[in-house]
Amino acid sequence: MSEATEPIQLTDEQRLDWLRLIRSQNVGPRTFRALLNHFGGARAALEALPTLGRRGGASAPQICSRETAERESEACRKFGIALVALGEAHYPRRLQMIDDAPPLIAIRGNTAVLTMPLVAIVGSRNASAAGVKITERLTRGLCEAGFATASGLARGIDAAAHRASVATGTLAVLAGGQDHVYPPEHADLLDDILHTGLALTEMPLGWEPRARDFPRRNRLISGVSLGVVIVEAAKRSGSLITARLALEQGREVFAVPGSPLDPRAEGTNSLIKQGATPITEAEDVISVLRPIIGSDAPLREEEAEDEGKSQAEPAPDERARVVALLSPTPVSIDDLIRLSQTSPRIVRMVLLELEIAGRIERHGGGLVSLI
Amino acid sequence: MSEATEPIQLTDEQRLDWLRLIRSQNVGPRTFRALLNHFGGARAALEALPTLGRRGGASAPQICSRETAERESEACRKFGIALVALGEAHYPRRLQMIDDAPPLIAIRGNTAVLTMPLVAIVGSRNASAAGVKITERLTRGLCEAGFATASGLARGIDAAAHRASVATGTLAVLAGGQDHVYPPEHADLLDDILHTGLALTEMPLGWEPRARDFPRRNRLISGVSLGVVIVEAAKRSGSLITARLALEQGREVFAVPGSPLDPRAEGTNSLIKQGATPITEAEDVISVLRPIIGSDAPLREEEAEDEGKSQAEPAPDERARVVALLSPTPVSIDDLIRLSQTSPRIVRMVLLELEIAGRIERHGGGLVSLI
Numbered sequence: 001m002s003e004a005t006e007p008i009q010l011t012d013e014q015r016l017d018w019l020r021l022i023r024s025q026n027v028g029p030r031t032f033r034a035l036l037n038h039f040g041g042a043r044a045a046l047e048a049l050p051t052l053g054r055r056g057g058a059s060a061p062q063i064c065s066r067e068t069a070e071r072e073s074e075a076c077r078k079f080g081i082a083l084v085a086l087g088e089a090h091y092p093r094r095l096q097m098i099d100d101a102p103p104l105i106a107i108r109g110n111t112a113v114l115t116m117p118l119v120a121i122v123g124s125r126n127a128s129a130a131g132v133k134i135t136e137r138l139t140r141g142l143c144e145a146g147f148a149t150a151s152g153l154a155r156g157i158d159a160a161a162h163r164a165s166v167a168t169g170t171l172a173v174l175a176g177g178q179d180h181v182y183p184p185e186h187a188d189l190l191d192d193i194l195h196t197g198l199a200l201t202e203m204p205l206g207w208e209p210r211a212r213d214f215p216r217r218n219r220l221i222s223g224v225s226l227g228v229v230i231v232e233a234a235k236r237s238g239s240l241i242t243a244r245l246a247l248e249q250g251r252e253v254f255a256v257p258g259s260p261l262d263p264r265a266e267g268t269n270s271l272i273k274q275g276a277t278p279i280t281e282a283e284d285v286i287s288v289l290r291p292i293i294g295s296d297a298p299l300r301e302e303e304a305e306d307e308g309k310s311q312a313e314p315a316p317d318e319r320a321r322v323v324a325l326l327s328p329t330p331v332s333i334d335d336l337i338r339l340s341q342t343s344p345r346i347v348r349m350v351l352l353e354l355e356i357a358g359r360i361e362r363h364g365g366g367l368v369s370l371i
Numbered sequence: 372m373s374e375a376t377e378p379i380q381l382t383d384e385q386r387l388d389w390l391r392l393i394r395s396q397n398v399g400p401r402t403f404r405a406l407l408n409h410f411g412g413a414r415a416a417l418e419a420l421p422t423l424g425r426r427g428g429a430s431a432p433q434i435c436s437r438e439t440a441e442r443e444s445e446a447c448r449k450f451g452i453a454l455v456a457l458g459e460a461h462y463p464r465r466l467q468m469i470d471d472a473p474p475l476i477a478i479r480g481n482t483a484v485l486t487m488p489l490v491a492i493v494g495s496r497n498a499s500a501a502g503v504k505i506t507e508r509l510t511r512g513l514c515e516a517g518f519a520t521a522s523g524l525a526r527g528i529d530a531a532a533h534r535a536s537v538a539t540g541t542l543a544v545l546a547g548g549q550d551h552v553y554p555p556e557h558a559d560l561l562d563d564i565l566h567t568g569l570a571l572t573e574m575p576l577g578w579e580p581r582a583r584d585f586p587r588r589n590r591l592i593s594g595v596s597l598g599v600v601i602v603e604a605a606k607r608s609g610s611l612i613t614a615r616l617a618l619e620q621g622r623e624v625f626a627v628p629g630s631p632l633d634p635r636a637e638g639t640n641s642l643i644k645q646g647a648t649p650i651t652e653a654e655d656v657i658s659v660l661r662p663i664i665g666s667d668a669p670l671r672e673e674e675a676e677d678e679g680k681s682q683a684e685p686a687p688d689e690r691a692r693v694v695a696l697l698s699p700t701p702v703s704i705d706d707l708i709r710l711s712q713t714s715p716r717i718v719r720m721v722l723l724e725l726e727i728a729g730r731i732e733r734h735g736g737g738l739v740s741l742i
Binding site for chain 1: 501504505508627628629630631632633636637640643644649650651652655
């Protein structure tokens with residue numbers, strides 16, 4: 001893979017710190033990034049967590065212990081799983097660019113697939129025979145053109161896409177840990193996938209996927225891909241969530257049209273009405289994606305911090321001004337800085353405190369809201 | 372119908388002259404318009420035809436005799452057919468605005484339908500049961516919203532659209548004369564249509580439609596309508612010609628998506644890929660068309676002639692310069708004026724001569740080519 005920026009390489013110690021930090025309470029991918037930006041490293045951030053939580057108005061957050069992280073790390077090794085950090089060579093290039101990219105992913109299989117351009121192919125679990133046939137035809141066309149596929153290992157369209165690309169390379173993104181394949185009957189399919197492709201997840205070993213983990217996982221399916229093809233989708237379905245996330249991530253969205261009388265086409269027809277590119281054959285996808293292969297922008301520069309990485313405590317009135325501006329309605333950090341008449345550094349620190357205390361949530365586009 | 376410009380009303384004598392002129396050899400709708408512009412009236416144009424043809428390098432064109440025109444006019448009266456001139460009250464408002472609007476149309480039935488906004492609904496003759504069902508559903512929705520339909524009385528989608536709107540009003544555009552219904556088994560359907568709707572054609576009584584009359588007719592289906600809905604269409608089909616003509620006329624083009632495995636959806640899916648609006652229900656059409664109802668621009672001003680309507684003969688070298696610039700590749704009249712360094716009046720006169728002599732063809736957008 002030609003890299004615009006040199007990949008980083010964590011030491012074992014750093015990887016353990018990253019793992020502890022992302023597995024700690026109230027630390028999601030966006031908070032992780034903000035903490036790293038502020039404290040300069042995972043170790044310093046871990047040390048700051050108790051203070052941040054207390055100042056944010058909660059009891060100290062549960063911090064993942066070194067022992068727990070070592071156990072996970074060791075179990076991964078035994079299971080043939082690599083924990084790859086954002087920015088490392090085996091971290092999917094395009095996934096790095098999304099807003100809430102997981103700091104660490106657990107991957108297993110053949111990393112060769114990461115050197116290929118990826119297209120996500122997703123759709124209804126309850127697929128029709130026609131839907132499966134279209135999926136196979138599209139997938140074969142894409143594979144012949146040198147693309148690999150990404151999907152969610154679900155029944156129906158997902159499985160058809162994986163199967164049709166298992167010879168050339170496909171990436172299965174899991175909603176649970178690497179040891180919790182869902183649905184269980186796709187364990188054999190996953191074994192096949194791993195010869196030429198990968199299984200990828202941000203969840204720890206032992207994590208059984210819950211309903212809400214699937215939409216969260218869907219952002220990774222679109223995140224690793226140049227574009228997302230939705231083959232069949234009913235009105236309200238997970239595939240439409242993937243399409244929305246793909247749009248937010250600036251990914252191309254393709255949808256296969258269907259008859260207005262076919263309920264399985266309601267979702268895709270609706271996407272096309274909203275501007276998704278209608279496709280009926282692989283060439284329709286290829287002609288759009290080929291020009292953007294390799295055009296990945298380098299990782300965006302981290303925001304320049306205006307001063308030292310100190311743990312300087314905001315004054316009580318500064319904190320109060322920021323807190324008073326927050327509500328369950330998401331507001332931009334830029335607006336908070338402007339309206340609170342407080343320095344960006346202080347506002348960001350207050351937000352970190354509130355996050356670690358579990359009182360606010362970060363959204364895409366620099367928005368935050370009270371939980 | 373609220374009219375931006377007052378309708379004209381021809382005298383019987385004028386109508387006969389218009390009929391003779393449009394039924395004369397080498398006079399199509401565009402040439403008719405150019406002749407009327409130049410000579411100020413159909414009578415003067417008829418008188419000029421022999422001279423124009425001779426100067427254009429052919430023997431005198433066959434001019435429709437007064438007797439022939441009177442016979443057609445009389446037969447129409449007996450048949451309950453009105454010959455309506457472009458600009459008259461019962462000439463479809465939007466049809467006036469197309470480049471090659473027929474100077475005279477023969478209509479029969481109930482003119483009330485002309486006060487309603489029209490949507491064309493067309494598609495494959497070899498329609499599927501699903502296609503017919505979708506057509507019925509769309510048509511009913513459009514009728515409930517106050518629209519009338521226009522179509523070509525063909526088997527399949529056309530007939531389904533007419534049938535579903537026969538109670539509220541539908542317009543059948545024929546490729547032959549009013550006495551040549553095609554296909555013959557739709558004679559009863561046409562009788563039903565005439566109670567609330569109209570049959571319209573530009574062809575004379577007695578004209579049996581030939582293959583090439585159908586694409587020509589299709590421009591009238593889109594021409595009378597605000598937009599064209601294509602329900603099912605194979606790869607190369609007449610409906611796609613209607614879609615292209617509709618685009619050229621600035622009409623909205625709507626297409627019903629279908630499965631990539633369905634050959635009857637190849638044409639409509641291809642239209643959607645090219646930018647036609649994908650629709651699955653009447654509301655998709657209505658929401659686009661409602662805002663443009665009644666927005667019909669007034670008839671465009673006829674080009675101002677730079678001087679008298681004289682029959683001033685171009686000098687031989689002027690004619691030769693214009694002729695030398697022509698080829699079977701269409702060229703714009705503006706370019707001819709510029710490149711021949713001849714006055715616009717002279718260039719237009721030379722073109723009229725060549726048209727009447729049957730040596731050139733006029734296309735849309737002010738283009739002409741040698742035949």
